[in-house]
Amino acid sequence: MFRRVAVISLFAGVLLTLLPTQTFAATKSITLSPSSTALTVVPGVAANRNITIINDGDTPYTAKLSTSPYSVKGEQYDPVFQRLPGTKDIADWISLSQTSVRLQPHENAVIPYTITAPSATQPGGYYGVIFAETTSDANSGVSAQNKVGNILYVSVEGNVQQSGSVEAETIPFFTFGSSVPLGMKLTNSGGVHFQTEATFTARGITGKSVLEHTENRFVLPQTTRSIVYAFAPEGLGGIYKISRSATAAGKPTTLPDSWIIVMKPHVVPLILFALLTLVGIIIIFKKRSRKGDTSRKKKKA
Amino acid sequence: MVITKKTYVRAWAVSVVVAAASLTTLSTAVNAATASSSTTVSSNVGATISMSSSGTVNINTTPTSSGVQTIASDSVIVNTNNSNGYTLTFNETNASSALVSGGNSIPATSGTYASPVALTANTWGYRVDSLGTFGTGPTSAVSNAAIGSAKFAAVPATASPQQLKTTAVTATNDTTTVWYGVAVNTSTPTGTYTNSVTYTAVTN
Numbered sequence: 001m002f003r004r005v006a007v008i009s010l011f012a013g014v015l016l017t018l019l020p021t022q023t024f025a026a027t028k029s030i031t032l033s034p035s036s037t038a039l040t041v042v043p044g045v046a047a048n049r050n051i052t053i054i055n056d057g058d059t060p061y062t063a064k065l066s067t068s069p070y071s072v073k074g075e076q077y078d079p080v081f082q083r084l085p086g087t088k089d090i091a092d093w094i095s096l097s098q099t100s101v102r103l104q105p106h107e108n109a110v111i112p113y114t115i116t117a118p119s120a121t122q123p124g125g126y127y128g129v130i131f132a133e134t135t136s137d138a139n140s141g142v143s144a145q146n147k148v149g150n151i152l153y154v155s156v157e158g159n160v161q162q163s164g165s166v167e168a169e170t171i172p173f174f175t176f177g178s179s180v181p182l183g184m185k186l187t188n189s190g191g192v193h194f195q196t197e198a199t200f201t202a203r204g205i206t207g208k209s210v211l212e213h214t215e216n217r218f219v220l221p222q223t224t225r226s227i228v229y230a231f232a233p234e235g236l237g238g239i240y241k242i243s244r245s246a247t248a249a250g251k252p253t254t255l256p257d258s259w260i261i262v263m264k265p266h267v268v269p270l271i272l273f274a275l276l277t278l279v280g281i282i283i284i285f286k287k288r289s290r291k292g293d294t295s296r297k298k299k300k301a
Numbered sequence: 302m303v304i305t306k307k308t309y310v311r312a313w314a315v316s317v318v319v320a321a322a323s324l325t326t327l328s329t330a331v332n333a334a335t336a337s338s339s340t341t342v343s344s345n346v347g348a349t350i351s352m353s354s355s356g357t358v359n360i361n362t363t364p365t366s367s368g369v370q371t372i373a374s375d376s377v378i379v380n381t382n383n384s385n386g387y388t389l390t391f392n393e394t395n396a397s398s399a400l401v402s403g404g405n406s407i408p409a410t411s412g413t414y415a416s417p418v419a420l421t422a423n424t425w426g427y428r429v430d431s432l433g434t435f436g437t438g439p440t441s442a443v444s445n446a447a448i449g450s451a452k453f454a455a456v457p458a459t460a461s462p463q464q465l466k467t468t469a470v471t472a473t474n475d476t477t478t479v480w481y482g483v484a485v486n487t488s489t490p491t492g493t494y495t496n497s498v499t500y501t502a503v504t505n
Contacts, residue, residue, distance in 0.1 A: 027353045027354070027355065027356070028353060028354065028355075028356040029351060029352065029353030029378075030351060030352060030353070031349055031350070031351035031380075032349065032350055032351070033347045033348060033349040033350075034347055034348045034349070035348045035349055035350040035381060035383050035503070035504040036348065036383070036504055052347075054351070056351065056353075057353055059356065076467075077505065078388070078464055078467075079388055079390065079503050081462075081501075082460070129503065131501070133499070134356075136356060136357070136497060139493065139495060140357065140359060140493045140495055141357050141358050141359035141360055141361075141494075141495060142357070142358040142360065142375070142400075142481050142495070142496050142497075142498060143356065143357045143358075143495065143496075143497045143498075144354045144355065144356060144357070144358070144375055144377075144497070144498050144499070144500060145394055145497065145498070145499040145500070146352040146353065146354055146377075146499075146500055146502075147352075147499055147500065147501040147502070148350045148351065148352050148501075148502050148503070149350075149501065149502070149503040151503055151504065215384070215385060215469075216384075216385070217385060217505070229469075
């Protein structure tokens with residue numbers, strides 16, 4: 001009896017030792033909502049808003065709040081958190097009710113803030129970001145701060161020019177690959193941002209719709225934004241009619257349609273096989289024809 | 302009283318009529334007691350963006366005279382329900398680009414994002430597989446190995462963040478792996494060397 005208990009205990013001990021032990025690395029996670037805010041303000045009048053910060057990780061931290069200008073670089077719209085020369089820094093317009101908050105795991109905080117454009121502010125668009133950032137108490141190695149932002153698209157009320165245009169980006173007529181970039185460029189030549197609705201559609205040669213995709217993007221004043229969608233047709237590819245349209249400063253624009261041919265890479269072996277088979281059939285047919293002629297000549301002789 | 306067949310049939314017919322009338326009355330009473338109204342249920346789904354990472358990456362070394370290299374990774378995970386996706390950038394948190402321990406420091410590699418280089422002894426840096434000209438990797442974690450040929454760059458300065466990723470759709474646990482490497486020999490004094498970097502994510 002005692003021997004049985006000893007054997008079972010020994011077996012259990014070995015088994016527990018061999019079982020994989022799972023360790024969970026502590027993660028620091030921060031969530032911010034909303035991720036962007038579009039609002040219209042009256043100069044000299046405070047606009048009240050809130051942001052919510054959530055600690056959805058398993059490590060407590062002090063979240064630090066800050067403000068920054070926001071601009072973009074290039075048609076790809078790389079974000080830049082610095083004031084561009086000649087523009088206003090609206091970070092000064094933003095007043096946060098608090099600039100830090102201690103959050104335990106799974107705790108959230110609602111932080112009110114106000115935006116007050118100075119009384120003499122000209123009508124138009126102005127842009128900034130409210131950041132929420134984790135702070136680190138680490139004292140070894142490389143410590144990382146996680147920073148997430150709420151982009152503010154502020155329109156100061158008043159008479160401001162709104163204008164823009166849409167331009168097609170060239171689509172290759174023939175593509176040997178699995179996807180084709182369909183692009184268009186939105187230019188904002190006015191004084192305030194607009195939100196564009198860009199639509200891409202594709203139809204096969206039978207007229208069947210194979211793509212209908214819409215994107216909504218902000219376009220800042222005096223900038224051009226490239227909007228590209230990677231069209232990946234199903235199957236082996238084919239011939240498609242591409243249609244593109246977008247709204248610029250509220251006005252819809254439809255671009256000229258384009259016809260394209262897409263051939264996926266794995267079609268090549270199939271085509272080669274088909275060609276080789278055809279060549280083989282032709283060769284065999286010709287050989288048989290020659291044999292038939294030779295036989296007929298011999299018989300005549 | 303004799304109950305004839307005729308009487309029986311009459312009684313049966315009357316009871317059927319009475320039953321039908323009762324059921325109709327009951328039904329009407331039930332219907333009259335029933336009222337209906339409709340309620341619209343709505344849910345406003347807020348726009349959010351979130352980021353998580355390890356918080357600290359330890360790249361500990363036990364140097365030799367010829368030099369050793371340690372490489373470790375940080376997983377930066379972003380979630381957003383913004384249908385236009387997000388852009389992730391990366392830069393030094395403070396002015397210093399070196400790993401610092403008191404009065405001693407391990408300077409950043411001379412490599413840059415545009416032109417990364419293999420680490421030399423007593424330098425450190427970062428890399429992201431398949432980004433820019435870092436090469437496809439795959440990079441593996443190593444500890445006190447011989448200094449290798451994997452290319453690294455200095456963490457960009459605070460004012461010049463480097464874009465690590467940009468997406469065009471909602472993101473669910475979208476992960477970017479950032480590798481940190483340090484190479485040291487025995488000329489580097491012992492100590493705990495630290496540096497702070499910042500990952501920034503905004504929606505597109």
